[in-house]
Amino acid sequence: MNILLIDPYFTGSHRSWAKNYQKNSQHNIDILEMKGQFWKWRMHGGAVTLARLFNQSDLTPDLILSTDMLDLTTFLSLTRKRTSTTTTAIYFHENQLSYPWSPTDRDVQKDRNKQYGFINYSSALTADHVLFNSRYHQKSFIEESEKLLKHFPDNNELNSIKIIEDKSSVLPLGLDLLAFDAHKTNYDGSPLILWNHRWEYDKNPESFFKTLFKLNDNGVDFKLVVLGENFKTTPSIFDETQRKLKDQILHFGYCEDFSQYAQWLWKADILPVTNIQDFFGISIMEAIYCNTYPLLPNRLTYPELLPVEMHDDHIYKDENDLYDKLYLVITKIDSVRKTNIRSIAEQYDWSKMATVYDELFASFI
16 A cells, blocks of 8 residues: 655654654555744645645555645645545644644734634545544544634534544554663662653743742752753743752753663653643653653643543642642652553554554555
8 A cells, every 4th residue: 555644844753753654564655745844834835845746756645644734625736636536634743723822923913823723624624534643632623623613704614523523533643662662771869850842832831840949949859850852932931940950950951862862761750741732742651651650730632641540640630739749759759660650651652553553544445
């Protein structure tokens, strides 16, 4: 079976997902991509460029699999002579309907951010199959699509939401977790708290670090490692943290080398998560695979990542509950370090997920 995977924003987790599926699949997978930058322009114009590249190629896919960053409607209209009978699927890593926009974004300030959500909606309506990386993602997309259509003055086409819902399903991300095994290492110092997310607004660093400030003010012994990609403009709380917790910090900054990143995950004891946006939770599953103890909020996709019997210990209700649970984990760190929870994440390794993907995509044809 020939699959053409199309992604106009080919970087980071998108790139890793595509390349690792290509490597582990039994199908023949070609990737048509563009550099992962200027995401808004990619959603508007990427389809035009990728349609031109496809029309110039000799590719003959049985299935076109696009990511959510592609305006699939435009791509198919520009390639209709070659794709009119080709089965299509769209995979939503994220979407611009449910995503919490920063209030400082210029498109939000000018009330023009809905255009990106509409591209996601129309692409989902166009595709033969719609795939989401979590149940939460699927549910939130359906709900927000309905809200989007109700925003418009007439001919809302609300029945189209049921069409999308009926052809949608959940397909979790595949992850290259086995790569962490070669970098396993030990740590026996003070309880080590981990941040391994992007340094951005939607990861809610204020709640995370203010909880740690409270621990420090109360004389609780801990160490901190802050990983994740940072950008030219980052929330000021990161600078404040470097000042206030300078004696607790063992590492503060992006790891260019995977080995270094993996070793910190193996060393880390506790992963408190405060994100206000996450459709799956790649960094969380990576940490859990390395046996880091997660504390997750009762929102978004997080409750479905853990078995129900773990919720009392690992899912918190609010910031006060987070502090209490974190304090408790620190006080019993010896028993926490003996707990093995990596099996929760193992199911998402590509050694298992590639077959799931292959069988599902074969059923589409």
